[in-house]
Amino acid sequence: MRTLKSLLTIIENDPNKTWRDELPEVQLALNSTRSRVTGYTPTELMFGIRAQSLGISRLAPSAEPEQRLDLEEVRSIAAENINRAACSEVERFNRGRATVKPFSTGDYVFIKSSERNQTKLHRKFRGPFVITRVLEHDRYELRNIDGSNRTYKYAHENLRAVPRGYDGLVDIATSLTNYEEEAETAGQGQEEMERVSSDDESETVSVDGCTASSGTLSASEQDEP
Template identity: 30%
Template sequence: MIRYHVSENPDEHPFNILPYAVQCYNSTRNKTTGFTPYKLVFGHTSGRPPEHVYLEKELMSKYVRDIRNKLEYYYQIARVRTDEQEQIAKIRFDSRVSPNLQSYKVGDKVFVKQSQISNKLQNKFDGPFEITQVFENSALLKNPETNRISKVNFDRLKPCFKT
């Protein structure tokens, strides 16, 4: 939204649209929790509560009780949905990493995926490195140029098939 606004109005400062972008974000449903950030914080969708709430103390205390109960309910649902999404992400991650767990042995040559690539044309993997020790989810790798040993998770490794 901000990028589009800046491209359409290059002379206008990007901070002018920031309050609208924040309102948009706070009113958009989160995929994981199933609620908007605004609803999780305040217990209702954005906007003011009914005016009659401020007129009588009894109504005000009932309103506060209702909001508190709603928030507890929303938090409980959000926790359940977040746990479900964590399980889905874990299954997806394990399906990608688990097949490689048994395939690495001491002495194998592997490439290591770079964590940050500064250039589009730069190689995504460094190596080859030699595996010196294998753990449950990681391995110790020896750099043949510097003889430096580092521990790397399996999800960043790729087998090297050249000799």
């Protein structure tokens, strides 16, 4: 597609030509161009024909217009060339690839911000987050250190490790976690105290009621002759 756009751009910049009129010649040029990967032209792989380019056909119009090739042999060689090129590309990619250091549960990381929500001055990463679970295929489950229970799932390539000594991040995260646990424990303790206090008040009211009843009964007995 990139080659096609380049050819059409060149034609369009010629004041004497339009790309619509030149499409047949562009198509013939592409189909007659030998691929660096396969070693053959698209015409040779599709039809087993070695077509002449535009320049040769114009210089030697009486020459043999096409040459027949063994289609099975051509395609077999092209497949081998493709596999060889693919292996070479994988090796080249792996040579320049950085060694991935996996994260562990409890590690603190930043999440790469989505490009569609970024401006030029927007931060490239957000967080920090803590890893709560290691998933398969280099994926992780994360949770914000603000104490919320919402979890996120991200691939390793979208995460960056928090530098050591990042403004006491570990202490802050630990404090937030402890605060959350203490708040939950305190809430349960407060509920227990309120329940006990309510029971004590009920018992006091019952005792006072019995005492009042006894006093009334005694007063009634004294009034009798």
